[in-house]
Amino acid sequence: MFEDVKMPEGMSAEALEHLMYPKNYGKLEDADGIGVALDEKTKEYVIFYTKLDNDIIKEVKFATNGCQDTVVIGSMFTEMIKNNDTEYAQKAIAKMHDKLGKLTPQQQVCADIVFTAFIASLKNFENKQNGADEELHLLKMKESCEVPQQEGEKE
Amino acid sequence: MIDKTYQKKHELWLSILFASFAIEDEAVKSRLYDFSQITFRHMKWLAKEILQNGNDYNYDRDMMLLKRENTFDIIEALSEELQAFLPHYPANALGERMKTDDAYLQTYLQEVLRDPKNNKVITAFNMERKYEDLDQAQIDALTLFLFDESYKEYELILIYSYMQARTKDLLQFDIYQDLIDESHFHLKSFGNMMAQLGILALPRELHEMTYIVKDLDQFIKDGIDEEIAAKEMCKELSDAINDEKLSKFFDFINYQENYHIELMKKLLK
Numbered sequence: 001m002f003e004d005v006k007m008p009e010g011m012s013a014e015a016l017e018h019l020m021y022p023k024n025y026g027k028l029e030d031a032d033g034i035g036v037a038l039d040e041k042t043k044e045y046v047i048f049y050t051k052l053d054n055d056i057i058k059e060v061k062f063a064t065n066g067c068q069d070t071v072v073i074g075s076m077f078t079e080m081i082k083n084n085d086t087e088y089a090q091k092a093i094a095k096m097h098d099k100l101g102k103l104t105p106q107q108q109v110c111a112d113i114v115f116t117a118f119i120a121s122l123k124n125f126e127n128k129q130n131g132a133d134e135e136l137h138l139l140k141m142k143e144s145c146e147v148p149q150q151e152g153e154k155e
Numbered sequence: 156m157i158d159k160t161y162q163k164k165h166e167l168w169l170s171i172l173f174a175s176f177a178i179e180d181e182a183v184k185s186r187l188y189d190f191s192q193i194t195f196r197h198m199k200w201l202a203k204e205i206l207q208n209g210n211d212y213n214y215d216r217d218m219m220l221l222k223r224e225n226t227f228d229i230i231e232a233l234s235e236e237l238q239a240f241l242p243h244y245p246a247n248a249l250g251e252r253m254k255t256d257d258a259y260l261q262t263y264l265q266e267v268l269r270d271p272k273n274n275k276v277i278t279a280f281n282m283e284r285k286y287e288d289l290d291q292a293q294i295d296a297l298t299l300f301l302f303d304e305s306y307k308e309y310e311l312i313l314i315y316s317y318m319q320a321r322t323k324d325l326l327q328f329d330i331y332q333d334l335i336d337e338s339h340f341h342l343k344s345f346g347n348m349m350a351q352l353g354i355l356a357l358p359r360e361l362h363e364m365t366y367i368v369k370d371l372d373q374f375i376k377d378g379i380d381e382e383i384a385a386k387e388m389c390k391e392l393s394d395a396i397n398d399e400k401l402s403k404f405f406d407f408i409n410y411q412e413n414y415h416i417e418l419m420k421k422l423l424k
Contacts, residue, residue: 011298016284019302020282020354022359026360027362045364063364064362067303068302
């Protein structure tokens with residue numbers, strides 16, 4: 001899925017389509033799990049809404065105040081996991097990590113914040129199933145989007 | 156209670172604004188931009204009234220910017236949206252004002268539709284991404300910049316408006332107004348550029364986590380950091396782009412950010 005995505009060196013039509021019309025963007029009023037991943041340094045966040053039918057992810061939405069890389073990755077990832085089970089979604093994260101290996105460190109952080117928000121939404125669902133009164137589950141990011149430039153990286 | 160009239164007005168503002176970006180004819184573009192500014196003022200007055208009545212509003216949206224192929228498709232869709240707003244006018248002075256403004260816009264739209272010469276091909280959504288003599292790498296950099304910054308300007312317009320509607324401090328009110336006006340100009344510049352590149356798209360919806368500010372000082376400090384980052388992005392883009400006119404434009408935007416920082420510092424206690 002990510003073979004054609006080479007941002008910012010050369011933008012594919014698929015990436016551009018996700019930029020212009022992000023998929024599954026917004027809020028889900030009747031979500032079973034709501035997760036937030038927060039980069040405390042930049043205040044960038046991703047909020048992830050998940051609606052489950054047993055193990056199947058029936059509906060999913062996300063929103064962010066972050067950069068366009070976060071939007072594109074969130075849009076692609078939500079398309080990938082929708083109507084699949086949670087086990088597939090966990091594997092999809094690992095699979096996408098491999099594909100995203102080609103991206104810059106900053107873009108890796110953008111991908112991680114999306115995946116972390118998704119995991120937080122599952123944790124929120126699990127906590128509520130166990131009787132917790134938790135509006136949403138918050139996970140703070142270890143790595144910040146403010147990644148120092150790598151040696152030899154294009155100035 | 157959340158007032159849905161505000162949401163409709165917000166959507167109408169974006170429809171008029173983005174119609175003005177999409178249409179190339181300078182006369183129609185300019186007229187529609189003026190109307191979008193009037194509609195934005197409707198939003199401001201409506202917000203005040205909603206809060207005075209003890210209700211609330213949010214920035215939820217339920218709209219899409221469809222890829223229209225000609226001017227008349229855009230104008231006809233706008234005309235229908237105006238018509239659909241009719242049942243939402245409040246029965247008071249503000250409602251009357253909005254109604255007469257919108258009726259005049261409707262008259263103008265019908266006037267445009269009467270002349271077939273006005274029906275031109277729309278290239279704002281064709282995704283061709285051609286701009287003067289820029290090469291592909293420069294176009295890619297410009298594309299990402301425009302998506303990031305058009306969202307950011309839209310975000311700032313709405314956040315500052317949200318705070319302006321709630322402040323009782325005249326100095327703060329005045330500074331928010333300046334910052335909103337500045338962001339309108341930037342959004343207009345970036346929106347028209349996106350249309351020229353064939354990548355015109357709505358900025359994404361704002362989540363309440365973005366616009367409900369709990370700590371104003373921290374928000375302003377973060378905002379100053381963002382302005383500094385935006386300045387850096389403008390400078391990088393200006394240096395990277397081999398187009399004198401465009402480079403000068405991004406330098407000009409960069410210098411404007413300096414003054415925004417000064418305005419924002421005044422908001423700090």
